[in-house]
Every structure is written in structure tokens, then in C-alpha cells.
Amino acid sequence: MVLLTMSTIDLVWQGAIYIIIFGVVTCVGMLLFTTILSIPFDTSTSSIKVNHSLIRLTGVVSVVFGIYYMYNLGVNDELFTVWFG
Secondary structure, three states: OHHHHHOOOOOHHHHHHHHHHHHHHHHHHHHHHHHHHHHHHHHHHHOHHHHHHHHHHHHHHHHHHHHHHHHHHHHHOOOHHHHHO
């Protein structure tokens, strides 16, 4: 997105301002999103069983999504044929 926008900007200082604003807003957005995601883990610390279940569930979902993403990219989008085909 930054490269597409930078191609339409004529002045260097406008490009620099855009990159700075984009970077700051991206960092703030990631901070807020991570904070919101951590709320269930923080509130479940009083019950160790619930906390450990949340951690395990998060790990399983992450692994399953990673396998799905690799399969989709490698097989459906034929990325593996570039290397092995």
C-alpha cells in the first residue's frame, strides 16, 4: 500500500510524512489489537484450568491455521510447483 501511494506523491517531504503517519498508525493499531486479544488471558488468570485451556486452544488454532494457509498457498495457488514441479 505504501508503494502504491508513494508513486502518486510528487514531493519528498509529503512521502516522508505519509510513511511516518502510516508507521505510527500501524504500530498503534497492532498495540490496540494485541491488548484486546490479551483480555481473556488476563481475566482468566484466577482459574488456572481455564487459562491453560485458552492457551492450548490458541496454540491449536494457530497450528491448524498455519497448516491450512501453507496448503492453500502451496497446493491451491501452485506455489509448490515453482520449487518441485
